[in-house]
Amino acid sequence: MNMNAKPRTYDFASLGALLAPRSVAIIGASADPARIGGRPIAAMLSGGYKGRILPVNPGRDEVQGLACYASVADLPETPEAGIIAVAAKQTPEIVRALGEKGCRSVTLFSAGFAETGAVGEKIQAEVLAIAHGYGMRVLGPNTLGVYNVAVGYYGTFSSSLEMAFPLPGNVGIASQSGAYGAHLSAVARVRGLGASVLVTTGNEADVTVADAIGWMAGSDTVDVICAYQEGFRDADRMIAALDTARAAGKPVFMLKSGRSPLGASAAASHTASLAGDDAVAEAVLAEHGVIRVRDTEQMLDFAYAARQRIYPAHNSLGVITISGGAGIVASDEAELAGLPMPAMPAEAQARLKQLLPYGAPANPLDCTAQALNDMSLFEEFTRAALRDGGYRSILCFMTYVAGSATLAPKLRETLHEIRTEFPDRLLALCIIADDTVTRAYEEAGFLVFSDPSRAVRAIAAMGRVGEMMARKPKALPELPNVRLPAVSPDEYAAKALLAKAGIAAAAERIAHSAEEAVAAAAELGFPVVMKIVSPDIVHKSDIGGVRLNLVDTDCVRAAYQEILDTVGRTAPAARIAGILVARQLSGGVECLIGISRDPVFGPVAVFGLGGIFVEILKDVAISPCPFDEATAREMILSIKAAAILTGARGRAPADLDALASMLSRLSAFAAAAGPRLRAIDLNPVLALPDGAYALDAVIECDDEVLP
Amino acid sequence: MNMNAKPRTYDFASLGALLAPRSVAIIGASADPARIGGRPIAAMLSGGYKGRILPVNPGRDEVQGLACYASVADLPETPEAGIIAVAAKQTPEIVRALGEKGCRSVTLFSAGFAETGAVGEKIQAEVLAIAHGYGMRVLGPNTLGVYNVAVGYYGTFSSSLEMAFPLPGNVGIASQSGAYGAHLSAVARVRGLGASVLVTTGNEADVTVADAIGWMAGSDTVDVICAYQEGFRDADRMIAALDTARAAGKPVFMLKSGRSPLGASAAASHTASLAGDDAVAEAVLAEHGVIRVRDTEQMLDFAYAARQRIYPAHNSLGVITISGGAGIVASDEAELAGLPMPAMPAEAQARLKQLLPYGAPANPLDCTAQALNDMSLFEEFTRAALRDGGYRSILCFMTYVAGSATLAPKLRETLHEIRTEFPDRLLALCIIADDTVTRAYEEAGFLVFSDPSRAVRAIAAMGRVGEMMARKPKALPELPNVRLPAVSPDEYAAKALLAKAGIAAAAERIAHSAEEAVAAAAELGFPVVMKIVSPDIVHKSDIGGVRLNLVDTDCVRAAYQEILDTVGRTAPAARIAGILVARQLSGGVECLIGISRDPVFGPVAVFGLGGIFVEILKDVAISPCPFDEATAREMILSIKAAAILTGARGRAPADLDALASMLSRLSAFAAAAGPRLRAIDLNPVLALPDGAYALDAVIECDDEVLP
Known part of the structure; x- marks a missing residue:
């Protein structure tokens, strides 16, 4: 991420030629719908593809009932997309033919490219160069392909379509892994969730998960983006895509795997070992509004909860329950998730207490099993929670009771009225019921979960989406002019260099x-x-x-x-x-401020207290550079031991303004210094009640290479 | 938990009269199967109860086709169990009549007792006294009741039975909350999990969740115990029940709610505020082998995984996958769950690499989508993992592929052979398939999950069960003779008292x-x-x-x-x-060792480093008293900052023997001191390279009350 350069722009819209083409040529088309070259044709025929399918196979005149052409050159029209299902070594020639024909995209099912070693890598580079020469986007190679339910386009050989077609809906899935992307899609289908776009990116010679996110951000059919990502190679592109999604009001739920440190970090500095690859990615993703999920289930829970597109930025939860136990379970989970559950106003509690003397109307609002005999109690409690409690989100725990044939119709009607009356609230039910009953409650405008804890986690996530969308973009500090010396400077020179950027030493x-x-x-x-x-x-x-x-x-x-x-x-x-x-300065609190260079995300700042706190307790905050003082202050206050800086145990509070200023200025210095900067360690920085001073400074940079 | 007293024994078997009675009288029997007094009769009639149902209602001769009696006295035989569904104020008389008749248990559906205030509390006490006078066990009042599928006994008015009856199976559920217990049961039913015993304990006048666990520990039909618990009132009984379950080889998966501190702790000492109610319960539960779960879903996932009763004490995981992505997802989760995934032996890897050059045979073992064309690859990889890798647990990620009509039968056959060949391994599949296909894989001897992360968490939990069962009971230290002074002693006297118990001061x-x-x-x-x-x-x-x-x-x-x-x-x-x-001693590391008295669990020891580490970072270990030196050492080494004691950053290592000895001795002192001991603070304790010394000592005790 070079902050000196102007942000690049990316032509995410060009993925339209991959995801919604008006016509598609299948090179290596097969008459057998179970073969790789036959599957997309069979799927598009039964999936109702709205464009034209143009099979190419020199050995056949007809494929699955369609006219088949001997070569790309023989095609009667220009295909907008090409799908290639032939051996790797034939692909350069075919890609060139497609380019000549005016095609806009190619999807390379074929394996045998970069994933297999040097020879394959060479063919991959060749294919890419040819495609780019014609301005074509390339998906894969080694990709399972894409689908887009809205236009009936199934440019994939996934066998999951044999089980069932995906449902229409507002969820899009972008996955680096083909099989895992298809797994996500299949789980979504089983759960009744409409994941109507799938992009699997395979070797990512050209199109990456970031491109897919960027395209979905601009798509009319996708409102909610699920992404599976193993590692990042192009930070700028991912950030541009995430910012586009955020600007479009579309949440991105990402499962980033490879959380365990791979030990592959080549950076030698102390700071670098603290940051860690995954922690850096985590910080960048959080900054750009990604809601990171722990597993597949959570991803799809959140995507499901987002179906109403209600993201309460100042979220609060009211729980209406017929079981005290369920209320406690929900409260526990809300506390873990950081979702506030303020109590009902006293007057409202008094009123409800009159209605139901043995109920508990604080929050959770327990209307007890009595509500089963008198549905108006449930209605009264729920309305009170929305009107008097003002909760942005509501969870009603009704368990199997809501599935009962006698209660369900009346309950659904009541809920539908409530939905209409409070259109901006996030409303969820926790019930056990069969699919038909569940769908009916969903149609009444409620999210339906069977597990109260999962419901609370999803509700909390919608609040985080709201916060993320409401957040103002952080102000970037002005970058100083930095001219690194030809080789790593000594302490005195390092401090002098930093002093010019406003970073104070003793x-x-x-x-x-x-x-x-x-x-x-x-x-x-x-x-x-x-x-x-x-x-x-x-x-x-x-x-x-x-x-x-x-x-x-x-x-x-x-x-x-x-x-x-x-x-x-x-x-x-x-x-x-x-x-x-x-x-010699004394007193105050010893801190560490450092910079390391992430191979993907560029300079990253680390803040922590000195000694034991960073080395043993790993109590640090990290952030990509540069960032403003407000961000620096948030970082400082986010460490577990922050109270030591703010006056705990009778200490004088440290000068947080000075400390935040130093941290922000160092982040600007690092961003301005360019890629030769490897690492900076200010260790210790002494945070005094008035001022903060770097007592030592190490700047490591690559030796200058003369032109 | 008074350690001076002999452990009490509990007659858990007497719950047989509640859970598997040969006959049951329903007082307040109703002809309407939708009313509280009618539901259990209707349920037992359709559920095939093997005993005799004896309705009691002065207004009817017949109820739901059964002869009905005017009063308990009029019953033609002694009912083993009585179910009471009449108003609270009538219950003492009925309980007495049941006692006179020779009944062994009463289930009180009725509400209006202790949960409603002083009047109800009095009736509850009266009922309990009458029942105990006749040696009857009491369930409730305010309970939803019990069921026991094995004997067709449905002593419950839960409306969940209207949706479906529970399945036979080896899971038992014990729940303080009626509605939440019934919810658990309903979710189990939906998941196809045989939860064949449910006990909901309501007000717990007599029978508690602990009793239910104790009974299940001795039951022939229950192998796996799920418990929902809000708070504890009788530590001895719970511990006896848990120890009985452990001795019987039955895991207890407990959802203990009320995790958030209730702020109700009356203890004034510093140590008490560190321990916290939930943390104490957590420590006690862990010590007695409970696997604590985060939510309902996890409870039922673990209960499901326990169906094979394979609990690998030295667990390790091998993942066989057709998707690299899924392998990484599983590895991430295994790392979080502390489940080792060692690599395959080099020779085995070389052999598999020859079979499949582009596969990845380390661990995860990725046999790629190639396995779909050649099922023998999958078989070879899986056998190699079991035989050469020696993994105690195996997870095969096959996603929707395993549901395909062409592959499933052959795959099931292969898996069945593998199951037979390796009967002691925990074998799990991650697949997407319909219920029929899923059941077939289960019958082949495999656990089936759709989410790889949930599968890994469940596999890790089975290992924790195995460890818990293999763990030797901790050796208890000898208790010293402690005679607390009449009032809280001063520092000098406190140290002298502690010195007699072998606790060294400077x-x-x-x-x-x-x-x-x-x-x-x-x-x-x-x-x-x-x-x-x-x-x-x-x-x-x-x-x-x-x-x-x-x-x-x-x-x-x-x-x-x-x-x-x-x-x-x-x-x-x-x-x-x-x-x-x-x-004046100097150098070394300042620690805090404290004792607080938990109202339920008695004296609890807390260990941490001094100052910031306990006050700001809350980095402490806690354990109920007394415990041996080995436990004390584990506590010391379990804090996050333990490295400070073991020689980090060039320090001399502290004398852990002396520190552990002091901690264990203090735990014995606290256990021996009796209930007048409120708290002890040794703060600081100086841990030197040779020796550990309490530099200050505060003992707080209640003033002695003269007889």
Whole structure:
């Protein structure tokens, strides 16, 4: 993510040629509907594809009842899309023929490309170059394909269509994995969820999950986006797609797998090991509005809950229940999910208590099994929750009772009235009923869950979607001019470089003689610390290059010589740039502020308290660079030990303004420094009641390569 | 839990009269099968109850085709069970009549008892006293009742039976909440899970969830116990029930709700606020083998997975998949669940690589979609995982492919052979298929899930069951003789009391004059600390009662007078017992060891590091008292910051033996001290490289009440 460059724009709309083509040529078309080259034809024939299917196979005149052509050149018209189901080595020639014909996209079912090694990689690159030469988008290779129910387009060889076709609906699925994407689609079908678009991206030579998200963001039929993603390679494209989806008011529920650290991080700095690949992706995704899900079930639960497109930004939950137990279960889950359940206003409670003396009208509102005898009680409690309680979301626990033939019709009618009266609320039921009864409640405008805990998690997620959509884009700090030195600078030079970007160190001077050191100390004020400065020494303490608590002139003079003598022995080859004399600051809280470079997402900032807190407790906040002071402050306050900075246990509160400013400025510095910057460690940063100062600074950068 | 008393024994078998009676009288019997007094009769008639149903209703001769009697006295035989469905105020008389008749149990459907206030509470107590006078067990009042499919007994008015009867099977459900218990039962039914026993305990005047667990532990039909519990009132009974279930090899999956702290804890000590009601229950449940579940779905997933009664104590997972994506999803979840997925042996990998060059045979073992063309690949990979990989559990991800009409029969056959060959392994499939196909795979001996993440969590839980069953009961430490003083002791007296139980403080003396203080300091060695000793002062520092770093005789002499002067001003009314002179220890790690008294579970020990670690990070371990040193060591090593004690960041490791010994001894002290002990705070305890010493000690106890 290069913040100096203008944001690139992406032509997500061009995926229309892949996902909603007016005509499609199938190269390698088969008469057998069970073969890879036969399946999409069979599926489109029974799925009611609204465009023209153009089979290509030199050995046949007819395929599955359609006229078949010997070659792409022989086609009677220009196909908007091409599906290729032949061996990898034949593909370059076919892609070229499609390009010549004016085709706009190719879907490469074929395997045997980059996933198999160097030879395949070469063919993949060749195919891509040819396609791009003609301005065609490429899906795959090694993809299971796509479908789009709205136009009856089934450019896929997934055998899941043999079981059942997907339902029409407003959910789209984008998946890197073909089989897992098809699995998601099949589970959605079983659950009665209309996942009407599926894109599986395979090797992602061109089209990625990000492109699919971007296209769905602009699609008329998709309102809710589910994505399965293993890793990221193009951060800019993913961010552009996510921002497009957010701007379109469409939530993205993402299962990002590979959460466990792969240990493949090549970055050597301390900061890098703290960040971790998945944590970086997590921070970026959260910033760009993704709701990350734990598993498939949660993804589809959330997608289901989003069907009403009600996303309460200031969410609160009222639970109406016929079982005290269910109310407690729901409350527990709401607390875990961070979903507030404020109590009903006192007057409303008093009124309900009169209606039902043994009920519990706080929240949960328990109208007890009495509601089964007198449905008006349930209605009264629910209306009171919506009107007097003002809850943005409501969960009614009715269990199998709602499935009863005697109660269901009346209950459905009541619920339908409530739905009409409160159109902006998120309304959910927890019931056990057969499919027909369930559908009827859904048609009355309610979400239906059988598990109260799952219902609460989904309701909480809709609130997070609302918050995400309401969030203002973060203000970016102005980037400083940064000119990195040709090689990694020493501490003194690093601090000087950072000072230009407004990042404060303790007052300090560099001395080249004992007399200069004494003069510097006198000027700075005692006590001082003294540290060896050398481009060859990072860990100064380890080799005896640091002296603390130097209280007077004599100490300083002696320390100067001692440091030189010691370092002369312990690091005889090191080039010595001088000795740093700094005012010794004390008190305050030691923090660590660092930058590491993620291979995909670029510079990432890490904040934590020093020592044990980062090394043992891993209590850190991370964020991609750059970010403003408000974000920096949120990061600082998000660590578990934040209370140590805000005045816990009788301490003076640290200067959070100064700390946040430093963190934000460092993020801007890192963003401006360009890709040669590998890492920065400010460790410790001393956060005082007034001011924050970097007591040490390490900047690691790649050596400059002269042109 | 009074550890001085002999463990009580409980007559769980007596619940047989409630759950499997040979005859049942229904008092308040109704001819209307939709009324409370009619439902159990209707249910037993259609459910095939194997005993005799004896309706009682003075207004009728016949009820639902059965002879009906005017009163209990008129019954032609002794009913083993009585179900009472009349108003609360009539119940004492009826219970007495049942007792006179020789009945062994009563189920009180009626509400209007303790849940409604003082009047109802009185009737409840009266009913209980009458029943106990006749040796009858009482279920309820305010209970939805019980059922037991094996004998066709439906002593419940749950309307869920109108939808469907529960399936026979080896799962039992015990629930404090009636409606939630019935909900669990209904969800189990929908999932095809045989939950053949349900007990809902209502007000728990007599029979509790613990009794139900205890009965199921001894039942022939229940192998797997699901429990819903809101709070505990009788720790001994629950522990006895759990230990009985564990001894019988039956897992208990418990949803304990009310996780959020209720803020009702009356205990004033620092330690008490750290422990928290739910955390104490959590510790006790874990110790006694309960697998605590997050929600209903998880409870039933685990109960389902337990159907094979295979609980691999040293669990490991091999995943065979046709989708790389699903393999990663499963691996992520296994890591979160702490379920190891070791790689296949190198030779086996090489062999599988030869079979399928583009497969990935490590673990997950990806046999790719190629397995769909050649089923022998799947078979070969799965056998290799079981034989060469030796995994205790296997998950095969086949998604909708396993539901295909062409593949399913052959696949089922293959799986059945594998099941027969490896009878002790936990075998699970992740597939999408209709009910018939699913049942067929289950009959072939496999667990069937549609979500790979849920499958992994359930497999991990079976391993935890195995570990719990294999765990040796913890050795209890010998309890010391503890005689608490009449009122809370001062620091000096507290340390002396603890010293007798082998709990070491820093060497110290009490001085009553400056000269005694000087002599004590000379004997102990400098530096010393001095602290005011008063039964009226707990927070000594706050009132100027502590001096540190006293390096010589003059300092000690001066400090003696200064402390007296200061305390004379700041706490003029305090009785002064003297001034404590203690050797000042330094270095090491400051810890906190505390005891609080849980109203249900008795004394509970808390361990954490001092200051920030307990107060801000809440990084503590807790355990009910008493426990042995091995348990104490596990607690110490379980905190997040444990590395600080074991030598992180170049520190000398703390003396864990001494620390664990102190923690275990304090737990024994607390168990021996009896119910007058409210709390103990040893804060700080200094853990040195050799030894651990309590630097302060507060013992709070209730004043002794003279007889």
